[in-house]
Amino acid sequence: MNENDSEHIAGVLVRAGAAKADRPEDADIVVVNTCAVRQKSEEKLYSYLGRLSGLKKKRPFLLGVAGCVAQVRKAHLLEKLPFVDFVAGPDNYLDLPEIVGRAAEAPTVRADFGTDWREVGPEATARENPWSAFVPVMEGCDNFCSYCIVPFCRGREKFRPLPNIVAEARAAAGAGAVEIQLLGQNVNSYRDPESGLGFAGLLDAMCAVPGAEWVRFITSHPKNFGDDIIRAMAANPKVCPALHLPLQSGSTRILERMNRGYTREEYLALAARLKESLPGILLSTDVIVGFPSETEEDFEATCSLLREVRFAGIFSFRYSPRPLTAAAAIPDDVPLEIKRRRLIALQALQKTIQVEINRSFVGREVRVLGTGPSPKGAGRFAGRTDGNLVVNFDSAADPSGRFLTVRITGSGPYSLHGTTVEL
Numbered sequence: 001m002n003e004n005d006s007e008h009i010a011g012v013l014v015r016a017g018a019a020k021a022d023r024p025e026d027a028d029i030v031v032v033n034t035c036a037v038r039q040k041s042e043e044k045l046y047s048y049l050g051r052l053s054g055l056k057k058k059r060p061f062l063l064g065v066a067g068c069v070a071q072v073r074k075a076h077l078l079e080k081l082p083f084v085d086f087v088a089g090p091d092n093y094l095d096l097p098e099i100v101g102r103a104a105e106a107p108t109v110r111a112d113f114g115t116d117w118r119e120v121g122p123e124a125t126a127r128e129n130p131w132s133a134f135v136p137v138m139e140g141c142d143n144f145c146s147y148c149i150v151p152f153c154r155g156r157e158k159f160r161p162l163p164n165i166v167a168e169a170r171a172a173a174g175a176g177a178v179e180i181q182l183l184g185q186n187v188n189s190y191r192d193p194e195s196g197l198g199f200a201g202l203l204d205a206m207c208a209v210p211g212a213e214w215v216r217f218i219t220s221h222p223k224n225f226g227d228d229i230i231r232a233m234a235a236n237p238k239v240c241p242a243l244h245l246p247l248q249s250g251s252t253r254i255l256e257r258m259n260r261g262y263t264r265e266e267y268l269a270l271a272a273r274l275k276e277s278l279p280g281i282l283l284s285t286d287v288i289v290g291f292p293s294e295t296e297e298d299f300e301a302t303c304s305l306l307r308e309v310r311f312a313g314i315f316s317f318r319y320s321p322r323p324l325t326a327a328a329a330i331p332d333d334v335p336l337e338i339k340r341r342r343l344i345a346l347q348a349l350q351k352t353i354q355v356e357i358n359r360s361f362v363g364r365e366v367r368v369l370g371t372g373p374s375p376k377g378a379g380r381f382a383g384r385t386d387g388n389l390v391v392n393f394d395s396a397a398d399p400s401g402r403f404l405t406v407r408i409t410g411s412g413p414y415s416l417h418g419t420t421v422e423l
């Protein structure tokens, strides 16, 4: 979502006559896009803004902060950081030309949720990647998980009309995108505002887009993942056999306190249905360790769930209280040392699982979408499988944006490697 927001911010300004600079040192307007989900990302913002303020002393430019931190910290940003010229919340990107114009005269803030939500649209999207297009389907979230700041940054759920989504996907595919990635905080709750068609119908519509060979979507909520979506995934070979399904905790007691709306057993049953209906599907997830009151028993329940489901990848974090959330009002009572120890243990467990999953690909030929040069050295390139595994391989030509077959010759915990069979 963040990357797509940056494409919108750049696209809106480019449409108003700006040109993209490669680095802040060369820019007349610098917009810092932000994430408020974790305290750490917010701390990084303040240190980055400090560096930009030093740059601004040497050469003046307009400095703006956009995104979720801008939304929830708007007053603080302008009052405490006088070198910030403007602040724009996630629902205000279409106003950026006007905001920037005003900021040239005086510090300016636009961080309101309009009652009439306006989607940015493809005409104001500066795509970073020509072969893989992010296509937002909704914005905001109604779930209010007790630890999560997103509903306060992005507002309540708003859905794009289906014809607009299809038109954007068709245009992107017509311009060379072979992969469509549907985006939203909770894509499974999608409903076309006109027809009421749900996410399964949206998947069907995406798979009918000529030129789009792979369709992915993120993020799914387990409580909204109906069997109709599983059936649509199984019926459409273009839908990639990879699913990010945030877990957060394997303990029903903690899930209740997180207001997640499902139990451990319900999550396990959903994972089992997915694996049965979509053989070979690779699941990934998010986990928070050290949520208030988490005991060793709760933590062990998370570990045992990881062993049972065998995710191909996880994003795992130590809990940190976020402003405005319900959990911020309860004591953050798991000591930092215990949070650290649990995170290390969880990541070590996950690493052993990934080593085993990745090793099972050695000797197989897999279809890979090339993504560009690999950091592994000259002549090496990287790509992703339909299951979203990273593959590093040798290739005579840059395969970016092209499908190729790679024979897997080795693996590690975080990637596969191999040689190109055909290009």
Ligand code: SF4
Pocket: 141, 142, 143, 144, 145, 148, 149, 150, 151, 185, 186, 221
């Ligand atoms: S579903 Fe929960 S965790 Fe996800 S964005 Fe909404 S409130 Fe946050």
